[in-house]
Amino acid sequence: MAQKKENKTPISADIKQNEAFLKERLGIGVSFDVGVRKIYALKKEIQMYYCTGLCDSLYIIQIYREIMDMDHGHRAPSKVKEILHNHLAHQQVEFTQSLDEAVDRMLSGLIVIFLDGEAEAFVVDVRSYPGRQPQEPDIEKVVRGSRDGYTENIIVNTALTRRRIRDERLRHEILQVGERSKTDVCISYIQDVADPGLVKLIKDELGSIDIDGIPMADKTIEEFLVKQGWNPFPLVRYTERPDVAAQHLMEGHVIIITDTSPSVIITPTTFFHHVQHAEEYRQTPFIGAFLRWTRFAGMLASLLLVPLWLLIAMEPSLLNDKIDFIGPNKETNIPLFIQIYLAEMGIDVLRMAAIHTPSALSTAMGLIAAVLIGQIAIDVGLFVPEVILYVAIAAIGSFATPSYELSIANKIIRLLLITLVMLFKVPGFVIGITVILIYMASVQNLNTPYLWPFLPFNAKAFMQVVVRIAVPRSNVRPSIVHPQNVHKQPGSKK
Numbered sequence: 001m002a003q004k005k006e007n008k009t010p011i012s013a014d015i016k017q018n019e020a021f022l023k024e025r026l027g028i029g030v031s032f033d034v035g036v037r038k039i040y041a042l043k044k045e046i047q048m049y050y051c052t053g054l055c056d057s058l059y060i061i062q063i064y065r066e067i068m069d070m071d072h073g074h075r076a077p078s079k080v081k082e083i084l085h086n087h088l089a090h091q092q093v094e095f096t097q098s099l100d101e102a103v104d105r106m107l108s109g110l111i112v113i114f115l116d117g118e119a120e121a122f123v124v125d126v127r128s129y130p131g132r133q134p135q136e137p138d139i140e141k142v143v144r145g146s147r148d149g150y151t152e153n154i155i156v157n158t159a160l161t162r163r164r165i166r167d168e169r170l171r172h173e174i175l176q177v178g179e180r181s182k183t184d185v186c187i188s189y190i191q192d193v194a195d196p197g198l199v200k201l202i203k204d205e206l207g208s209i210d211i212d213g214i215p216m217a218d219k220t221i222e223e224f225l226v227k228q229g230w231n232p233f234p235l236v237r238y239t240e241r242p243d244v245a246a247q248h249l250m251e252g253h254v255i256i257i258t259d260t261s262p263s264v265i266i267t268p269t270t271f272f273h274h275v276q277h278a279e280e281y282r283q284t285p286f287i288g289a290f291l292r293w294t295r296f297a298g299m300l301a302s303l304l305l306v307p308l309w310l311l312i313a314m315e316p317s318l319l320n321d322k323i324d325f326i327g328p329n330k331e332t333n334i335p336l337f338i339q340i341y342l343a344e345m346g347i348d349v350l351r352m353a354a355i356h357t358p359s360a361l362s363t364a365m366g367l368i369a370a371v372l373i374g375q376i377a378i379d380v381g382l383f384v385p386e387v388i389l390y391v392a393i394a395a396i397g398s399f400a401t402p403s404y405e406l407s408i409a410n411k412i413i414r415l416l417l418i419t420l421v422m423l424f425k426v427p428g429f430v431i432g433i434t435v436i437l438i439y440m441a442s443v444q445n446l447n448t449p450y451l452w453p454f455l456p457f458n459a460k461a462f463m464q465v466v467v468r469i470a471v472p473r474s475n476v477r478p479s480i481v482h483p484q485n486v487h488k489q490p491g492s493k494k
Contacts, residue, residue: 015047021099046113055127063126105123109125111126145279146243150241163242164243165249170249179210185259187202187256198481202256238266271440285469289468292467302396307429309390311426374388394414413436
């Protein structure tokens with residue numbers, strides 16, 4: 001939460017003083033999207049402040065009509081506040097006694113109504129944020145499953161979660177972060193499942209954020225929350241799928257939803273949370289396990305295949321005579337590790353170019369890159385064919401990694417291993433793998449060991465990582481989140 005102002009300006013009973021304050025603070029008359037409408041009813045002046053573009057005009061018009069009808073049915077000026085309250089045709093009407101809070105609420109899309117002679121203002125939630133309709137996320141598509149996904153609207157996102165968990169113990173606590181942006185951030189958890197210590201820790205971390213604004217939304221929240229520094233491995237999991245978020249809530253995780261972002265943050269997470277995909281749980285257990293093993297193979301290939309091939313190419317004695325064809329079969333004047341670096345850089349340039357290329361042209365760009373550039377580079381002797389082959393397989397493995405952040409981290413580790421192999425050969429490869437494992441084992445994410453359940457080892461939980469367990473047999477929540485209610489299924493207690 002942004003640092004709160006200790007001295008809040010109270011609302012004055014004199015509506016003219018409030019008007020002068022708000023005109024200065026909001027820039028009324030300068031900013032075209034903030035304004036005020038003045039109405040006289042029951043011999044009292046009523047002022048309604050709003051921010052166009054963030055409000056639902058139909059609700060505001062209906063409220064105008066109700067206020068103007070007050071003169072026809074009432075003749076009791078001494079009870080104007082009560083009468084006005086009854087005529088505000090909306091389900092969410094609150095009061096505030098602070099002008100600072102009134103400004104914050106108005107800039108969030110609510111309307112604020114002042115009544116002359118009253119030191120309180122009405123706050124009515126008529127927010128209608130611009131945005132798109134829920135649709136399937138591009139990076140988390142499934143063959144079978146729901147086609148809706150989170151949007152940039154925090155109200156829609158909480159509703160998508162509530163639709164899947166209709167439990168009265170599901171909590172959506174909202175706060176604001178950023179002294180200037182005042183971005184809405186929602187902490188979601190199931191009250192009798194999530195660890196109260198974890199919920200308090202996340203609230204304290206968010207409450208200590210002191211920054212002007214978070215236009216980059218959840219990514220800025222992540223950097224304050226986990227203090228990642230130069231660690232390349234992702235410490236929180238992002239998802240744009242409500243079913244994935246709901247499943248983690250049921251397990252005892254805490255979800256952080258940030259307004260203006262279609263991704264939500266799942267906390268706490270370990271390394272193995274980033275290697276699972278929703279598709280595995282939309283198929284039968286055997287098919288889900290097969291898909292998981294195939295994905296694991298692709299991830300291992302993206303991480304180890306190129307360094308291993310370079311090691312074998314530099315140390316042919318490591319190869320058996322029957323598989324010596326694996327090494328490069330063509331001589332070039334360019335060292336292999338330079339070829340690999342150039343190819344890796346080329347893959348990244350192509351990926352970035354595809355992101356910034358219009359969809360109608362991206363296919364043509366891919367054909368040009370694959371057919372013309374790749375083949376001609378081999379023909380002129382810039383690359384040996386094996387370099388293109390193994391770098392391409394590693395790239396495919398990166399694309400098969402469910403977590404985009406983890407795929408980038410794996411690429412960085414791959415480049416590091418390639419460098420160590422080039423410098424020290426076999427000792428460099430072995431020491432590099434060992435140091436990386438030790439480093440990952442030392443990482444703590446919100447008091448959670450990053451390599452759990454591998455380190456510290458938990459056989460039952462590790463089996464669920466390796467194999468897709470059938471839902472009826474998976475009746476215990478993961479112990480790493482310290483759930484209050486360990487059993488997923490009520491009958492499993494017996």
